[in-house]
Amino acid sequence: MKQVLSILVRNQPGVLMRVAGLFSRRGFNIDSLAVGITEKPAFSRMTVGLYGNEATVEQVKKQLEKLVEVEEVRLLPSDAMVARGMALVKVEAGEKRMEALKLAEIFRASVLDVGAQTLVFEITGGDDKIKAFIDLMAPFGILEVVQTGVVALERGESAMQAVESKYDWPERCNEGKDVCQVI
């Protein structure tokens, strides 16, 4: 069964490597990964999509919690979460351009770029919807697909929040500087 782990981490050097290393060394297998800052730039949130039974995933969770940079880990309840991903799909539509555009409309995909021979669509939704859209576009000729991986939040009022004042944070980077937010 596909599970979603949400990991709140402090932006410190090497945290991504330590989290990735934990999955890799212990043979846990990731299906997708999304890492981005939260509303507090000192923290990032990693969303990991993985297959595994509940006992296995519970074990990963416990090991993640031992890492010093990890503030909190939650295994999101599959019946009480909203989970979405995004894909950009470059299609070689050529003369069938109008047909591709019409089909994309049904999926509420946005058009990001129109070239002489190509179209780039943005599609958001659950895994199934994104897969269905890619399958639908396949006959036109797919040039490239890039996906974000799933991101998810629990429904209702429950929230993962970190307290900023507990630590001394490094400054987040400014444009032009080489060293900045470090994950």
Added chain:
Amino acid sequence: MKQVLSILVRNQPGVLMRVAGLFSRRGFNIDSLAVGITEKPAFSRMTVGLYGNEATVEQVKKQLEKLVEVEEVRLLPSDAMVARGMALVKVEAGEKRMEALKLAEIFRASVLDVGAQTLVFEITGGDDKIKAFIDLMAPFGILEVVQTGVVALERGESAMQAVESKYDWPERCNEGKDVCQVI
């Protein structure tokens, strides 16, 4: 300046750790990371958003190309790419719910969940748009934010594609199996 590296990798055990390790050991700093499969499930595409001058990023690119699992790396041209991200934002709107919904409409944010006291919005767009939306929602009280990180494709017909038949690929996972796609 924010740069976007697109890395096409083979789904093999530990590839994420090796890529992450390269950034971390050499002191390169990642702003965001998105990892998802491509239209060929044997390959994943990692999109890395990072700050750095062109020389530094060119150096990372060369080092990434040395990894055996890496098929291709491209530094996407900032003036000829489409780049998008997605955020889910949980807002504590309470009595001001209608106001929050109205503002979200202007940003074309979708509503994914409505609770007694909370709203969950999905917003897609460039970094600036997402940041502006989060700032706009801040006065209502933000409970959680999760972001995908940027994903991007080059405009036009240019494409990063890998040839599947060159290798023997492990089977992709099925539901219920513990070991599956390994990144």
